[in-house]
Amino acid sequence: MIKHQVNNPEERMILVCCGTGCLANGSGAVYEELCRALEGNDRYQVKTFAKATGCNGLCEKGPLVKIMPDDITYCHVQAEDVSEIVEETLIKGELIKRLMYRDPATKQYYRSHHDTDFYKKQHKVALRNIGEIDPAQVQDYLERGGYQALEKAIKTMTPEEVIEEVLNAGLRGRGGGGFPTGLKWKACAATDKQPRYVICNGDEGDPGAFMDRSILEGDPHTVLEGLIICAYAIGASMGYIYVRDEYDLAVKNLTTAIKDARKCGYLGRNILGSSLSFDIEIVRGGGAFVCGEETALINSIQGNVGEPWDKYIFPTEKGLWEQPTVINNVETWANVPVIINAGSDKFASIGTEGSKGTKVFSLVGKVVNTGLVEVPMGTTLREIIFEIGGGIQKGRQFKAVQTGGPSGGCIPEKLLDLPVDFDTLSQAGSMMGSGGLIVMDDRTCMVEVARYYVNFLAGESCGKCVPCREGISLLLDILTRICEGKGKLEDLDLLESMSKTIQQAALCALGRTAPNPVLSTLQYFRDEYLEHINNHRCPAGVCKELTEFYIDPELCNGCGRCRRKCPADAVTGEKKKAHEIDLSKCITCGECINNCKFQAVKVK
Amino acid sequence: MAVNSQQAADRQAIEKIVNSYPPERRFTLAIMQDLQKHFNYLPKEALQMTAVHVKAPLSAVFSMATFYKAFSLVPKGRVILKVCDGTACHIKGSNVMIDEIYKTLGIKPGETTPDGEFSLETVNCLGACALAPVLVANEKVYAKITPAVLRDVIKKYQGVEQ
Amino acid sequence: MKIRIDGMETEVTSGETILEAARRAGIDIPTLCYSEAFGGQGVCRFCMVEIEVGGKKRLVASCTYPITEEMEVRTATPAVKEIRRNLVTLLYRRAPDSDLMKKLFQEYNCDRIEPVDPEESCIMCRLCVKACEKVGANAISTVLRGTEKRVATPFDEGSEECVGCSACADICPTGAIPVKEEDGRREIWHRSFEMSRCEECGKHYTTQPVSEHVKEQTELNSSSENICPGCRRKKLAAEMAKVRLHVD
C-alpha cells in the first residue's frame, strides 16, 4: 500500500458523486453513511466533511468518491466500504487498492482519476465545476469564481461590448445547429420591440445524451449566470428554463439555485445596482422530443401542443408571445461566463477555425470507458473513442460511431481521423447534434440502427406536416420489411427518393434531418442492406428473423458461460467439450455471443 | 357511498391542484403534470376543470393530454416498469428485455396487465447510458440488466403487495 | 416592392405571402391545407416553391413565407415537381379512400404504393379544425402525435361544444367527416341534432343550436327569421332588384 502525502490541508473534503449514474448505483447511501461516520468524530487531524456533487463523467465506475485535496479517487464504492475508507484512508492515511481506479486496458492502478487517460485528454470548460462543487450551495460556486463574469459585464462593459465579446469568441450553439450565439443576441438586441425574453433549452430529448442534464444538475448557477449576462446584453426582462420532465434532480437543483441567486441579488430588481431587472422561471417539459425545436418549445411554454411553425421569421424577432426571444442550449449558456471572464481571445484559442471552444460528448455504447467527456473542438473521433474511451468493449471490432442523435448519421472506420467540429461532421453526412457519441461494434446491425431511429422519430414527430408524418411512416415500413427479410432491391431507391423529399419539404429540422440515419447507413453500409435483402442474413446477428447462431467447435473450449447465460436453455454441452446451440429453442437474444470470451459463437 | 366520498375527495384534490396556479393558458402543462403525479393518470373531470380554469377549449387541453408523453388517460399499473430504449440501451439489447417482459407478463410497451399490477413503458434515455441496459421499476434503477435479472425483478415485485 | 414569379414581374406588399402574391398574379400554386379564410398553415407542404434571394436558392412553403425583400420565385422546377409527386404518393398511401387523392394519384402519375388503411380518407389538412375554431365552437382538435395523429373530439365522444353546424364536414376536401341527415336530425361527431326548418321553403337546413346562435348574433341588425342560405340569397336578390329599380 502506498502512503499518501497530505499537503497540510486545512480541511479535507470527501466528494461523493451524486449524479444520476452514481445514484443509480447506490451513491445516495454512500453519502448518508459517510455523513454519519464523519459526524462528531474527532479522530481526524483536520476538519473533514462530505459533499454531494454532480456527475464526474465516469459513471461506468460509479459510485465515485473523491478525497480532496489529497486527490484520491475511489470507484464502485458501496455504503459498506465507508467504514474502511474512514479507518484506512482518513485516519491511517492508507490507500485502499481494491477501490482504486484500474485501467481496463493496462490493468494499472491509479491514485487519482486525474491521472487516467480518460481524464488527461479532456479539457473542461462547460463542465469546469461539475464534480467539484455541491450544486446546492451557491457559496461553492462563488468560491470558484462564480458570478464574477456577471459583475464584470454589468460594472465594466456596455451591453454592446458583451455581445461583441461573445461574437468574437466564435461561440456556436451547442444544441445542434451550431448557429453563432453572438449573432443571435445581436439580432434580438437590434429589434425595436419590448419586452424581450431569454430561454434556456434543457429539453435534451436525444435518446443517448445526458450532458445538459449533468450541467443542470451539477452546476446550475453557471446556466443562470449565462442567462443573466444575456439579459443584460439584449435587455430582456424574463427568462425561462425549459427542462425535460424526467430530470427531477435538475429541477430541484435549479429551483434552489434560483432562490439563492435572488437572495444574493443576482436576480430580481436592479441587479447589482444596475438598471437591469430580470427573473427566471422553470418550465417542466411534457415529454416530447420535438419540443427541443425552438418554436415547438415556445409553443409548449405558451401552453399549447408542442408543434413547430415555419421559422421564416426568426424567434429573435418574433418568439415567445410574438416578442423578440433568444433561445440557447444549456451547454451554450455554461460557456458564456467563461468567455466574459477569460476574454474572447482566450476562449477562441481553443478549437478549430470554424468551431471554437470545447464540446461535451456523452460517449456511450460498446466502448470501454463510457461517460461524459469534454474535449477541444477538432479532437479526432479516434482520440475520443480509442484514447479517452479506451477502445471497444470485449476486444470486439469497431464498426461505426453515431453522432448527432436521431438527426445524425453513422460514421465508419475510414473517417475516424476526422477532427470533430460542426462543419466536418455535416460534411460526413452526420451532425454535431447535441453531442451523443454512440459507439457500435460488429454486433450492431446498421439497418436495424436506422430502423431504430426512424421508429423513434415516428413516435416523436409532432405529426403536423405531411413529409415528416407520412414520409417517416413509409421509411419505417420499408426498413422494418428489410429487417424481417422481406425487403426488395427497389426499396432502396424508394428510401432514397422519399428521404430527399422529407429533407427538402418538412416544416422543421426534425423532419428535415430525419432521413440522415437512413442515408448515412445507406452510404457507408450499403452492403449490410444488400445482405438482408439478397441473402436474408443479418451479419451482426441482430434481426431475429435473419439470424442463426452456431458455435464454432474449433474455438469453443467448453467453458460453459454461454450455457449458463442462455435464458432459453438452448445451449448444451459437457464441460471442456465443444458446446452446441439447439436452434429450435434459441430465441436469438444473443446472450451467448455477448458472453463468450473466445469469440466461438458465430452468426451463420 | 364509498364511491361517492372517493369522488368528492378526487374532485377536491383536482380543485386544489388546479387552483394553485393562476388562471392562465401557460400553466396548462404544469397543472396537468401535477394532476398526473397525483392520480397516476389524467381523469376526465380533471381535464374538464383544467380547461375551465385556464379558459381554454376542452379540445385544446385534450390535444395536449394526448400529445405529451408524460400523460396517460388510463390508470397505470401498481408497478411501472420503464425499460430505457435510448440508443445506448438499444444497442445493448433493450429490445431483448422488452421481449422478455412480453414473455413473462404478456404486455407490450404502453400496456398494463389485466390485473392492474404491471405497466410497461419505454423511455428515451434516462441519462444513465453508462449503465446500459437500464430498467426502472417504480423509480428504483436497475443497471446492466439481463433477461435473468429481469425475471428476478418481476418476481420480486409480484411478491410484494402494497 | 416588386418580385418575379415564374419570370413575371408582380407588385407585392411587404409581409404578404408568396402564395397570395402568386394567386393575385394569376399563377396557380397547388395547395391542400390552404383556405383564404384562415391563411397558410404550412401543414401539407404541397405549396413548396423555389425562391432565389441574392443568388441563394431555397425551397419554402409559399403559404407561410412572408415576402420582405426582392426575390425570384419559381413554382414548377423539377425539384418542386418531384416533391409534389412524392407528397401525393404519401398522402394516397394514407388516404386511399378519398376521391381527391385517387384523382391526384392519377394526375401526378405516381408509382403503385401499398396503402396503410384502405378505408381511410382523411389527409390531416386540419381545415376542419380551423373551420370549427372560426365558428367559435372549438369542438374538435388534433389528438396524439407523430404518425398516429388524427382529428377527434375530446375522448372520442360527443362534444358539448359542437353545434352541429357541419362547417367542418363542408370544408373537408376529402369528405372524411361523416354527416347523416335523416328525419329532421343531423348526426355528426358522435352527436345527433334536431334540425330547423326554413320558414320559406320548408327544408331542414341547419341544426337548432346553430340557428339559436345565429339569432343571438344577428338580433341587432336583421330579422330573426329561420331562413336557409338559399332562400336568404333569393330574398336578398329580390330586395336588391327592388333597390335597383328605384335607382333606375
Ligand SMILES: Cc1cc2nc3c(=O)[nH]c(=O)nc-3n(C[C@H](O)[C@H](O)[C@H](O)COP(=O)(O)O)c2cc1C
Ligand atoms: C427535433 C429537434 C430537437 C432539438 N432538441 C434540442 C434539445 O434537446 N436541446 C437543445 O438545446 N436544442 C435542441 N434543438 C435545437 C434547438 O432548436 C435550437 O436550435 C437550440 O436550442 C438553439 O440553441 P443553441 O444555438 O445554443 O444551440 C433541437 C432541434 C430540433 C429540430
Ligand code: SF4
Ligand atoms: S417536420 Fe415533423 S416535427 Fe417538424 S413540424 Fe413537420 S411533422 Fe412536426
Ligand code: SF4
Ligand atoms: S377530416 Fe377532412 S378537413 Fe379534417 S383534416 Fe381530415 S381531410 Fe382535412
Ligand code: SF4
Ligand atoms: S359540426 Fe361541430 S365539430 Fe364540426 S365545425 Fe361545427 S361545431 Fe365544429
Ligand code: FES
Ligand atoms: S453520475 Fe457519477 S460519474 Fe456520472
Ligand code: FES
Ligand atoms: S398550402 Fe402551404 S403547406 Fe399546405
